Amino acid sequence: MLDFSTLPAALPILWSGVKMTLFLSTMAVVLGLIVGTLMCSARLSKNYPLQLFARFYITLFRGVPLLVQLMISYYCLPLIGINIPALVAATGCIGLCAGAYMAEILRGGFQSLPPGQKESALMVGLSNSHILFFIELPQVIKLTIPGLINETILLVKASSLISVVGIAELTRTAQNLAASNFQPFQFYLTAAAIYFVLNSAISVFGFWLEKRSNNRVIV
Numbered sequence: 001m002l003d004f005s006t007l008p009a010a011l012p013i014l015w016s017g018v019k020m021t022l023f024l025s026t027m028a029v030v031l032g033l034i035v036g037t038l039m040c041s042a043r044l045s046k047n048y049p050l051q052l053f054a055r056f057y058i059t060l061f062r063g064v065p066l067l068v069q070l071m072i073s074y075y076c077l078p079l080i081g082i083n084i085p086a087l088v089a090a091t092g093c094i095g096l097c098a099g100a101y102m103a104e105i106l107r108g109g110f111q112s113l114p115p116g117q118k119e120s121a122l123m124v125g126l127s128n129s130h131i132l133f134f135i136e137l138p139q140v141i142k143l144t145i146p147g148l149i150n151e152t153i154l155l156v157k158a159s160s161l162i163s164v165v166g167i168a169e170l171t172r173t174a175q176n177l178a179a180s181n182f183q184p185f186q187f188y189l190t191a192a193a194i195y196f197v198l199n200s201a202i203s204v205f206g207f208w209l210e211k212r213s214n215n216r217v218i219v
Helices: 007-044 048-063 066-080 086-111 117-123 128-143 145-165 170-181 184-215
Strands: none
Touching: 007 048, 007 086, 007 145, 007 170, 007 184, 048 086, 066 086, 066 145, 086 128, 086 145, 117 128, 128 145, 145 170, 145 184, 170 184
């Protein structure tokens, strides 16, 4: 018979794990957007070495499992004298991996823009950087909201993998509580419910954002 009597006392501990999960996921999304924008720009560049580097980066980070990336950065790099704190390794790996996927999402958005738009902006004297950040990128983000929201949800779930480097996010916290209380089902079920609520909230926000952007009138 299930006994949830120990759950109320464990809620503050679980909440600390939730905060760590949200922090890491938020940092990974921000880093992923920055890296994704840069890699997307390189991928669409007419500079062949930049294109080659972006293709290699995207193929590498999409081809190697995130768990393996985490283990290499935290356990293998110290063997060659590169010591990375667990939090930095976790945030960096998830963010860099997310950047590879977001680069392809953004690339699809850029390729859907009208081809003559950039030429018109250059004719009125705007620089390439101004065109990118103030004209193209806002449109691309609007077009790729569903894909970016989906990637954000995947990042929240992927954050559970950082338990392998000892960070007490939600999954690791639930694992510790289950081991100390000998109640795995109760605490893992609670963790699953929390993940469901978090990702459902992100999904609802994504639907709202998409609807608002579609209803916005551009003058």
